[in-house]
Amino acid sequence: MTTEAYLPGEEDAEDKRLMERVAQGDDDALRLLVERHHPRLVGYLKTEVGSLATAEELAMEVFIRLHRSAPRWRPEAKLSTYLFHIAHNLVLNEWRRKSRKPTHSIDALIETGDHDQESARRVGELEESFARALQQIPPVQRTALTFLVQQDMTYEEISAVMKVPVSTVKTWIFRARTQLKDLLKDHYGTR
Template sequence: MLNPSIHPDVSVEPEIGWMARVREGDMEAFRLLVEMHQARVIGTISKMLGSEAEAEDLAQQVFIRVWKSAPRYRPTAKFTTWLFRITRNLVFNELRRKRHFADQSDELAEPIERAEREPDRVLLEGELQRAIQEAINQLPESQRMAIILRRYEEMPYEEIAKVMGTSVAAVKSILFRARAELRERLEKYLT
């Protein structure tokens, strides 16, 4: 039985209990954590890096880091906050590494569902999706991370602040600047 003073939110947040079990080397608890969060981690990384394959590789590194860090994990914040902080750090490290090699490709095209749509509309939607992804990819790293966490992960400002290691006011400012930049870059699509 878990000590409620050490793990106060186990009933609300099962990840805390699972992390206690992972700390003891429980592979089943680790598998549950991975299954529960893998898609969100891959999605976030993919939006930051623009590559599903790279996202899957980096997500593996995130979960390896979770496993290795389990003995030091303390449930002072939501598990997802801790998980996305690890994700953010590894993504930023990867982006820095890529900059050193300067061999990035802009493979931004996302598949579009084409079921029973007019060809012109499909083309316009595809162009808009590519333009949005390209505009997000061109944002500075902190703005890109804040937009992805807010828009795609639907995190509240407080949790984004914890993930990014900054204040709520700073997150709001970062998001304001990011949205202004996106509006400017996508102006021709907004009229």
């Protein structure tokens, strides 16, 4: 994981240009931003809320909020960090609204490909076990781990998205991994 300060790259410069156009009321720029960022956002939201329809609705809400705040937005961090911050807040609201933890459907996960039946069965079992185990760890730990592993975010980015110190992020991720290993000891042994 990198610990460097935020240095804007070419992608970020393009995001900044598009945001300036969005702030001036350019709907085409907003559409381009949605095209650039929505697959990762929907992926994260689907992991958190379980349902693709809800994930799509929340992703739309993220971009509408982004559009509303465009005139006030300052490029102090990556635009994606800001988007994930909005998305994370919406996920927290969604959990509060439903007053239950997210559920996941374990359907159509197995891609047999080159594996034989035994291998496919094992992969299916493993994915089911991962889904169950992830439901048993605290939601903030799961979210931090999702940002790190699924979205390839740095600890600093996760800290900015979740508005907690970097040390807290590291602790959450360490605990998440430890608990997951413990819950999946049938598959990985007691290491």
